Structure formats: structure tokens, C-alpha cells
Amino acid sequence: MALKFEGISKSTSAATTIYDALRKAIIEGELEVGEPLRQDEMAKLFNTSRIPVREALSRLEEHGLVKTRRYKGAVVCGLSADEATGIFDFRALIEPEVMRRAVPKMSRELLQQARGYCEAFSQSTEPLHWGDLNRDFHSTLYGVSGLAYHLEVVDNAMDRVDRYLRAQLVLSNGIDRANIEHFGIMEACEKGDADLAAKRTFDHIEGAKNSLLHGIST
Amino acid sequence: MALKFEGISKSTSAATTIYDALRKAIIEGELEVGEPLRQDEMAKLFNTSRIPVREALSRLEEHGLVKTRRYKGAVVCGLSADEATGIFDFRALIEPEVMRRAVPKMSRELLQQARGYCEAFSQSTEPLHWGDLNRDFHSTLYGVSGLAYHLEVVDNAMDRVDRYLRAQLVLSNGIDRANIEHFGIMEACEKGDADLAAKRTFDHIEGAKNSLLHGIST
DNA sequence: GTAATGTATTTTGGATCCAATTTTCAAGCT
DNA sequence: AGCTTGAAAATTGGATCCAAAATACATTAC
Incomplete structure (x- = not known):
């Protein structure tokens, strides 16, 4: 220790x-x-x-x-592959809906703030900051959904898988995939296209799940 | 106290x-x-x-x-109307999916057991037992989904709203609605129709939410 | 040499005691 | 009367101490 x-x-x-x-x-x-x-x-x-x-x-x-x-x-606590899969499936169910409900409420300032985290994430070379920046990015967007309980539960789910996610980002080119997907989500939010943002959020989580489970990204 | x-x-x-x-x-x-x-x-x-x-x-x-x-x-802790709505919206998102994944795995014995709880619920006149029987019924069906994390979270959500649900069942004819819906869900499960079971689960939760918020059922 | 056994050490769960903070409430002042 | 004020009581947060259980380890029997 x-x-x-x-x-x-x-x-x-x-x-x-x-x-x-x-x-x-x-x-x-x-x-x-x-x-x-x-x-x-x-x-x-x-x-x-x-x-x-x-x-x-x-x-x-x-x-x-x-x-x-x-x-x-x-x-x-550790997670078995099955448990990790279960948590990602769970997130893939909740977060797109949160995003869908958040998009119509996003102000220009909020979008700028989120884009800031997004760019910081893409430029950071310090794995220890990835987790924080990633969560800042998503939480900023989700926050305006007004779905307090959903957010509480999502936070808990993130807590459980964050470690594995970072490990994966470090080991493969998952960081590139994450960045592409983040900017895709940003773009959909800025266009005000809630359904697209939701779909891309879903794909983002599924992508993370698969990259984690197969050990290979894209 | x-x-x-x-x-x-x-x-x-x-x-x-x-x-x-x-x-x-x-x-x-x-x-x-x-x-x-x-x-x-x-x-x-x-x-x-x-x-x-x-x-x-x-x-x-x-x-x-x-x-x-x-x-x-x-x-x-109490819940504001908004918070309660949020938790029901959450359940309405998770539980239909859990049900959909559970239906294909339900054995004949499991269905019988669930039907037992369902009938006990419909015949019980003791409000204090409603909560347990209701949760036994749903948990029995959900249990075979294999979605451990989803179940953990659903359990937590149920803990927070059970009180309000029971109060509502007592005050109005919500108990009748609940029974009709329970048997409808049972029927869909017995037919092996996962999508129908999921849809009825969704309606069941939405019904509970609305009956709780409007103070009146159907 | 190896396995069983009993004892010492470690570690956790719980009880009791003390400190810090809040609440209550009575006395005094305007 | 109504409002401050300040001390006593009530209540929580934390430290120290004790009991119960688990682990480590040495001793003994085979």
C-alpha cells in the first residue's frame, strides 16, 4: 500500500x-x-x-x-468480465436517455465549457487526468438534464468501471477512439440534435465496453 | 417513534x-x-x-x-414530487429491459412461483404484505435475467419509492390496477413474449407513477 | 518430513469515555 | 411582551479500551 x-x-x-x-x-x-x-x-x-x-x-x-x-x-473490489459487461450495458441504457433529455437545455456557455473539457482531454498526456476530464466532460453535459437520480446512479456505475477504462485507454489506441467519439457527441449537442447525441452516447459506451472486453479498439 | x-x-x-x-x-x-x-x-x-x-x-x-x-x-428522507417522478422514470427505463432479457430464461417452475406471488398479492388484504409480495413477484421474474447490477440498482430505487406506492395503493383503487397489470405481465411471460412483457412492465411503472402523482388511478 | 494441534499475535467488532457542537431555556434588557 | 444572551442539557463525532474471531507459528505426534 x-x-x-x-x-x-x-x-x-x-x-x-x-x-x-x-x-x-x-x-x-x-x-x-x-x-x-x-x-x-x-x-x-x-x-x-x-x-x-x-x-x-x-x-x-x-x-x-x-x-x-x-x-x-x-x-x-474487482470486477469479473461479466460484471463489467453488465455495468456497461447498464450505462448504455441510461446515459443515452439522459443525454437526450439534456440536449434541449444546453446553453451556449455550457457547450463551451464542455468543449473545453473535451479539448483538454484530447490534449492531456497524463493518464491520471483522463478520468477526471472524461467525467467532467460527460457530467457537464448530463448535468442540465435535471435527472438527479439518474445522475447519481450513473456516477456510481462510473466509479466501478473507471479503473478498467483508464487501463484500457493506456494500453491501446482507445484514447483516439474516445476522442473521436467525444467530438462527435459535442457536435450533435451543438447542433441540438438530441437523438443523434443519444445515439452517439450509446455507441461511445458500447465502444468502450467492447474495447475493454476484447482488449482492442476500433 | x-x-x-x-x-x-x-x-x-x-x-x-x-x-x-x-x-x-x-x-x-x-x-x-x-x-x-x-x-x-x-x-x-x-x-x-x-x-x-x-x-x-x-x-x-x-x-x-x-x-x-x-x-x-x-x-x-422524504421525496418531492419531482424526485419521485425521476425515480419512476428511471425504473421505467431499466425494468422493461430487465424483463425483456429475463423472459427467455423463465422455467415452468419459476413462472409458477411468480404466479403464486401474484395471486397472493391479489388476495391479500393486509397493506403491510403488499410491498413484500409485490417485490417478491417482480424480483422472481427479474432474477433470472442475470443482470446483477441492474437488479441491485432497481432494488435501491424500489426502496426509495415503496412507501409512497403503498400509501397510494391504500388510498385509491390502485390495487385493482396493479392486479390487472400483474396478471397481464404474467400472461406475457407465460407466452414467452419478451417484448410484450417489457411493454407491460413499462406501462405498469408509468401507471404507478401517474396514479401516485395525480392521486387518482384510471 | 509432514500433518495435526494448541498457543501467541493480529485484526476486527463493540463498549465506554471524552470533546466539540448544537439546542434549549431561563434570566435580563429595551 | 418581545428580543438578546449565556449557561445547562442534549446530541453527535472521535479516541481509547476490551472482547471475539481469525491468522500465524511453533511444538508435537506419527
Whole structure:
């Protein structure tokens, strides 16, 4: 476990701070799948007692990021190929609909902001930033849909597959495919074509799924 | 707060026992929306310390059943009309697809079991059993879809709206509509018509949504 | 040498205690 | 009366301590 941390803020609870940090570390793949998260170790790392650590682990488990067994502790959750497929199928069902409902509400400013993330993503060479920029891009567009619950659930689904997605982007030319698709989605949004944007969102997710499963893109 | 409880099992953790009991109480409407859940009170009720109570509350919050504010404690979550609509729209997106994928895998035994729940639901006069029977019915059919993640998420969505659904069933003739629709879904499943089952599932959820929002059914 | 067994260490789950914050409510002031 | 104010009570967040279970490891029997 090679996790660093300096100082906890006073304005937010220790449990939340720990939860956020561990969530980020898991999503970014900093913690390996199957790696045990010892309460003592975390407590020392965050300069707290084990109590807020346990609350954080409990929350992480509800989000499917760790798996806990009684008296055995928590380990970072992995996904089987089937499970990953299931989550992508799920996203392919939800996100196009969110996009369809969002397009009519997109202001000029919002589109500019999204295009900014899109271009930043295409120009970034740092894999660790890809995840954030990718999510900023999609979340910005989805956000105006007004479908709060859909967004909450999509966020959760993204949390579970982000690691695998980044790994895939790094290994193959998936990053090129992602960029082409992102600009395609942007274009449809800017044209105000909700159905096209939805279709391209669907294809984008299916593409990611297949590239992940076959280990090859395009 | 009129909550009763006798003895916790030793085989499962106290936190889990408390979580399950509170979840059930909230879903069944035994605890009113906005009602504060005091840690001390819960601890005494379950004969434990506040530690497992806090873990249970933390988990409930991740599931959207309670809302916590720092140093203020947890209260039972309610839903605005918009939020409820959003959750039904979400279900109307997921569940028909789950049903479509489940129909081809339904065995004769499974169909019989589902029909059993369906008939029990139609004959039960006890509102408190409606929720369980309704979910047994749907979960039995959905279960064979193999879409584990979809099911997990649907379960969560059901948790959030079950209370309102039951209230609606009690107040109007929604129970009749629900029965008609259930048997319609059963029929489609027994015929092996996946598309029809999916469409009827969609209509079932839309019907529930509208009956809930307008306060009147058909 | 290997497998079984019993003990020590580690680790988690829970209880009790303390600190920080909010809420309550009574006293005082205008 | 109505509004501040400030101390006491109530409540949550976190630390420390103890019990229960699992794991590691040494010892013994074969």
C-alpha cells in the first residue's frame, strides 16, 4: 500500500475525508484489486482512530468499491468480465436517455465549457487526468438534464468501471477512439440534435465496453 | 417513534441487524418522513452501543433512506414530487429491459412461483404484505435475467419509492390496477413474449407513477 | 518430513469515555 | 411582551479500551 496523505480539514468529518480519499485512490487504481485495507493502517495514515475509518469502509462497501467479510476486513473490489459487461450495458441504457433529455437545455456557455473539457482531454498526456476530464466532460453535459437520480446512479456505475477504462485507454489506441467519439457527441449537442447525441452516447459506451472486453479498439 | 425489537442474532453483526431493521421500518413507512433517528434511542432499542448504530445510519444514508447533517443527526428522507417522478422514470427505463432479457430464461417452475406471488398479492388484504409480495413477484421474474447490477440498482430505487406506492395503493383503487397489470405481465411471460412483457412492465411503472402523482388511478 | 494441534499475535467488532457542537431555556434588557 | 444572551442539557463525532474471531507459528505426534 503506497498511499500518502497530509492533514485533515476541520470543516468536514474525518469519516468523509477518509471516504473521499479512499474512493479516489480506488477509482484511480492506486490501490490494487484484492488489496486489504487494514483499519489500523488507515487510521495511522489519516491520524485518526479506527472509528471514522470503519465508517468510511462501510460507505465504500455500499458503493461496491470494497468487499467486507466479518472479522476479515475490507479488500478492494474487482470486477469479473461479466460484471463489467453488465455495468456497461447498464450505462448504455441510461446515459443515452439522459443525454437526450439534456440536449434541449444546453446553453451556449455550457457547450463551451464542455468543449473545453473535451479539448483538454484530447490534449492531456497524463493518464491520471483522463478520468477526471472524461467525467467532467460527460457530467457537464448530463448535468442540465435535471435527472438527479439518474445522475447519481450513473456516477456510481462510473466509479466501478473507471479503473478498467483508464487501463484500457493506456494500453491501446482507445484514447483516439474516445476522442473521436467525444467530438462527435459535442457536435450533435451543438447542433441540438438530441437523438443523434443519444445515439452517439450509446455507441461511445458500447465502444468502450467492447474495447475493454476484447482488449482492442476500433 | 414506535419501533419494537427483540434480541439480536449472534451470527450477523449488530450493525447489519440494525441496518436491516431500520431499512425495513423506513420502507414500510413505520418511521415518518423527517423523523429524527437519535443514536442513543436506537442503541437502547437494540441493546447495543451507538457505534453499530452509527454504522447503520451511515449505510442508510448511502442508500438515500436517511439524510445526515454534521452534529445534527439523521432524519428519515422524504421525496418531492419531482424526485419521485425521476425515480419512476428511471425504473421505467431499466425494468422493461430487465424483463425483456429475463423472459427467455423463465422455467415452468419459476413462472409458477411468480404466479403464486401474484395471486397472493391479489388476495391479500393486509397493506403491510403488499410491498413484500409485490417485490417478491417482480424480483422472481427479474432474477433470472442475470443482470446483477441492474437488479441491485432497481432494488435501491424500489426502496426509495415503496412507501409512497403503498400509501397510494391504500388510498385509491390502485390495487385493482396493479392486479390487472400483474396478471397481464404474467400472461406475457407465460407466452414467452419478451417484448410484450417489457411493454407491460413499462406501462405498469408509468401507471404507478401517474396514479401516485395525480392521486387518482384510471 | 509432514500433518495435526494448541498457543501467541493480529485484526476486527463493540463498549465506554471524552470533546466539540448544537439546542434549549431561563434570566435580563429595551 | 418581545428580543438578546449565556449557561445547562442534549446530541453527535472521535479516541481509547476490551472482547471475539481469525491468522500465524511453533511444538508435537506419527
